[in-house]
Amino acid sequence: MPLVKTGAPAADLFVAVADGEPLPDGPVIVSAARLLADGPAVIARNGEIGVAWPNDKDVAELQPFLSRLSLISLAFPKFRDGRAYSQARLLRERYGYKGELRAVGNVLRDQVLMMVRAGFDAFALEKAADVEAFGKAVATYSVFYQPTGDQRPTVRDARTASAATGG
Amino acid sequence: MTSPLQRKLKIHGPTVVTANRLADGVSVWLTAAGGWSETIAEAAVGTTSDEVLRLLDIAHADENTAVGAYSASATLAADGTPQPANLRERIRVSGPTISLPGAA
Amino acid sequence: MYVYDEFDRTFLEERVAEFRDQVARRLSGELNEEEFKPLRLMNGVYLQLHAYMLRVCIPYGTLSSQQLRALGAVARKYDRGYGHFTTRQNIQFNWIKLNELPDAMADLAKVGIHGLQTSGNCIRNTTTDPWAGAAADEVEDPRLYAEVIRQWSTLHPEFTYLPRKFKIAITAARHDRAAIRVHDIGLRLHKRDGETGFEVMVGGGLGRSPFIGKTIKDFLPKEHLLSYLEAVLRTYNLGGRRDNIYKARIKIQVHEMGAEAFAQKVEAEWAEIRDGALKLDEAALDAIRDRFQIPDLETLDDQPAELARALATDAAFARWHANSVAPHKTKGHAIVTLSLKPVGAPPGDATADQMDAIADLADRYAYGEIRVAHEQNLTFPYVRQKDLPALWAKLKEIGVATPNVGLITDIISCPGLDYCALANTRSIPIAQKLTERFADEARIADIGRLHVNISGCINACGHHHVGHIGILGVEKKDEEFFQITLGGKGNSKARIGELIGPAVAESEIVDVVESLVDTYLNLRTSPAETFVAAVERLGIEPFKERAYAPR
Numbered sequence: 001m002p003l004v005k006t007g008a009p010a011a012d013l014f015v016a017v018a019d020g021e022p023l024p025d026g027p028v029i030v031s032a033a034r035l036l037a038d039g040p041a042v043i044a045r046n047g048e049i050g051v052a053w054p055n056d057k058d059v060a061e062l063q064p065f066l067s068r069l070s071l072i073s074l075a076f077p078k079f080r081d082g083r084a085y086s087q088a089r090l091l092r093e094r095y096g097y098k099g100e101l102r103a104v105g106n107v108l109r110d111q112v113l114m115m116v117r118a119g120f121d122a123f124a125l126e127k128a129a130d131v132e133a134f135g136k137a138v139a140t141y142s143v144f145y146q147p148t149g150d151q152r153p154t155v156r157d158a159r160t161a162s163a164a165t166g167g
Numbered sequence: 168m169t170s171p172l173q174r175k176l177k178i179h180g181p182t183v184v185t186a187n188r189l190a191d192g193v194s195v196w197l198t199a200a201g202g203w204s205e206t207i208a209e210a211a212v213g214t215t216s217d218e219v220l221r222l223l224d225i226a227h228a229d230e231n232t233a234v235g236a237y238s239a240s241a242t243l244a245a246d247g248t249p250q251p252a253n254l255r256e257r258i259r260v261s262g263p264t265i266s267l268p269g270a271a
Numbered sequence: 272m273y274v275y276d277e278f279d280r281t282f283l284e285e286r287v288a289e290f291r292d293q294v295a296r297r298l299s300g301e302l303n304e305e306e307f308k309p310l311r312l313m314n315g316v317y318l319q320l321h322a323y324m325l326r327v328c329i330p331y332g333t334l335s336s337q338q339l340r341a342l343g344a345v346a347r348k349y350d351r352g353y354g355h356f357t358t359r360q361n362i363q364f365n366w367i368k369l370n371e372l373p374d375a376m377a378d379l380a381k382v383g384i385h386g387l388q389t390s391g392n393c394i395r396n397t398t399t400d401p402w403a404g405a406a407a408d409e410v411e412d413p414r415l416y417a418e419v420i421r422q423w424s425t426l427h428p429e430f431t432y433l434p435r436k437f438k439i440a441i442t443a444a445r446h447d448r449a450a451i452r453v454h455d456i457g458l459r460l461h462k463r464d465g466e467t468g469f470e471v472m473v474g475g476g477l478g479r480s481p482f483i484g485k486t487i488k489d490f491l492p493k494e495h496l497l498s499y500l501e502a503v504l505r506t507y508n509l510g511g512r513r514d515n516i517y518k519a520r521i522k523i524q525v526h527e528m529g530a531e532a533f534a535q536k537v538e539a540e541w542a543e544i545r546d547g548a549l550k551l552d553e554a555a556l557d558a559i560r561d562r563f564q565i566p567d568l569e570t571l572d573d574q575p576a577e578l579a580r581a582l583a584t585d586a587a588f589a590r591w592h593a594n595s596v597a598p599h600k601t602k603g604h605a606i607v608t609l610s611l612k613p614v615g616a617p618p619g620d621a622t623a624d625q626m627d628a629i630a631d632l633a634d635r636y637a638y639g640e641i642r643v644a645h646e647q648n649l650t651f652p653y654v655r656q657k658d659l660p661a662l663w664a665k666l667k668e669i670g671v672a673t674p675n676v677g678l679i680t681d682i683i684s685c686p687g688l689d690y691c692a693l694a695n696t697r698s699i700p701i702a703q704k705l706t707e708r709f710a711d712e713a714r715i716a717d718i719g720r721l722h723v724n725i726s727g728c729i730n731a732c733g734h735h736h737v738g739h740i741g742i743l744g745v746e747k748k749d750e751e752f753f754q755i756t757l758g759g760k761g762n763s764k765a766r767i768g769e770l771i772g773p774a775v776a777e778s779e780i781v782d783v784v785e786s787l788v789d790t791y792l793n794l795r796t797s798p799a800e801t802f803v804a805a806v807e808r809l810g811i812e813p814f815k816e817r818a819y820a821p822r
Contacts, residue, residue, distance in 0.1 A: 079306075079309075079432070080309055080392065080432050081432065081513060082392075082429075082430070082431065082432025082433060082508060083508060083509055083513075085428060085429045085430075085431075085432065085508070086429055086505050086508045086509050087509075089429055094543060108306065110293065110306075110310055111432075113428075114426075114428040114429075114431060115428075117428035118428050118429055129301070140285060140288075140289050141282065141285045141286075141289075141426075142281060142285065143278050143279075143281050143282040143285065145282075145422045145423060145425050145426070145427075146423060146427055146428065146429075147547075147548035147549065148428055148429070155278045155279075155282075155422065156555060156558065158278055159276070159278065159558050160554075160558070163558075187318055187322075189297070189298070189304075189369065190298065190368065190369055190370045191322065191323070191368040191369060191370065192318055192319070192321065192322040192323040192367075192368065192369065193321070193322065194320065194321060230303065230304050231300040231303075234304045234318065235304070235318065252749075253749045254688065254696075254697075254746075254749060254751070255320075255688060258320060258688060258689060259320050259321065262321060263321075263689035263690060263699075264689055264697060264700060265617060265689055265699050265700060265703065267351060267353070268352075268353040268616065268617065268620045268621070268622050269351070269352045269353050269622040269623070269624070
């Protein structure tokens, strides 16, 4: 699954570790269950920690760990299942999470712009061809109506600016 | 998901496989040669579960030509050509039962 | 009406380009059907029995004459010369080709219309009162807020892949002409201590499990409209069921949680975002309000001589006037409904020629503006009373002046099995036969207000649950049968109709409806008691008895 991070192809340095397996050195991704059950042990280790968070679990439960997490991957089991858009916005906009937010699963180019707007900055794309198309896909629109955490100016901002300059 | 091959299909008599053409949505029927015809009379007829499943496999594999393939019961005319067996399929063959606005 | 600015126009052009690219990728096989289907649906493109269908969004039912002409042109160039107005104030074309759709979309975009969010599991076109801005019983023009919602919901990054479709309706009048209680969210604009706000209802809807919406907030001050909607949508997006398509609407979530628990969850979410970027200050509202072109209505008197003369001398005109003309909030003006329900025709259809003619009449007599009503009729919201006789003559010529608005032949009907891939039975032929049986204008005027709604399947696009007489098609062994419900209402006292008994055969349905009507005529206390009032007073028993009596 090719990874695109902050707009460019990137190597995936994280290793997903199954529950019960010892944590190797280097960046790891653990399950939500392991993080919640074994939190102190997991975060005590040196090295970067990521968590694979399912889309039916309240992200508020991640709050105690956020400052220690380098990666949260949110799931799109089918691209039509849009729960992770809300989870992403909550993590970024409400809980102030600053680390990598990775979309995994059925991640396709026709949705990546929405994901960017919701706060994702890393994408495990399902199709190799979508890596090349990524740049074009996130540039599909230049006009946005909704304020979200990605700080893009909205139509309302643009109208205000245009009125101020007499434009 | 069960693959079509593992699935058992209940067949009630002669059965055709039909879909809508991708480019324009027109109703089409799978022919014995594995192509698509706008005429049900040219449709391949299966009479057993295995035959119809094989036709469906051919149809599904050609999803870039015709989409949403499914099997539909048919009746056979005296000369053996298939005809639609229910109202829905009759309407797909003959068009709306009402006169279209502006046509009068 | 709201006039697009450069930002709205740029967005639409980008949308057309995106869709053109998606269609090209589908035709080349780069996208498979499973991947493409949700993308085409989000542009209003369905695949029906005979062809693709394009549903074009008419934001809150408001059209300029120029836009109506563009719709007529699309009907002529890409379809078969007609279109079908829907219960959600949209229009559908039935015979579009996928490979021509991007061009049709581009033509529509030139006049600021599109197929965006007319399908798919996103926030759909926000609907409102077709008389908005003109109705005498209106608190405030609801279109400002409908437009605010349109912009906020357009390609919302968080709410484009919801568990299921999501419909919002808003009304600001005493009489609810937008059926807000059968929407996922219904908004009733009202005032409290001089301040404008909304009663918020959630979880209404028809379909296989009909529910009347429940009020979760009595008064939401207008500046919080979007933050509150966002809180409701987030609660739904995260918590709505996705395991079963038939249980995925918000009405099931509200029902299973209980309205009170649902309201509490929304309140908690709202508390976090209410003072954020979505807050609507007056400047934000003004920026949108300023883009509404409200016609500069002439100063005129009520009941001008031209009108009085025609009413006194022309009985046919007087009948139409009594039926299809409603009072206006501005003196000397009127609201005119154009019936798209002529005897023997499919309800809600209009030909390209009719669309052109109506656009011309709108320019000449109605300040260039047309509305679509959820009953599948058109409305001219601004007509000078003195022009009514002349306008009536022209409307008659093009077949849109049948004086049956709100009467038994003003039937709401889905397209049914003649077009629709989901339908179990046909609906249009039933509507046609009913209009033929009840073709006598004096008779239907005597029967009075009576809504007959027909759906060809349980999805209830024909709103049968809220018809005074509801007709639902069911298929049994390849025969068409119809279930009948009585007493449904879609207005502010919304109610789901009650099933009277076993489904009747297609050959009998018109006779059964006639016997229901005869029962009413026999039992009503006076002509002032409407059909549905009689059903409420008497219950369904006397009707049931007559309907199933041997004929």
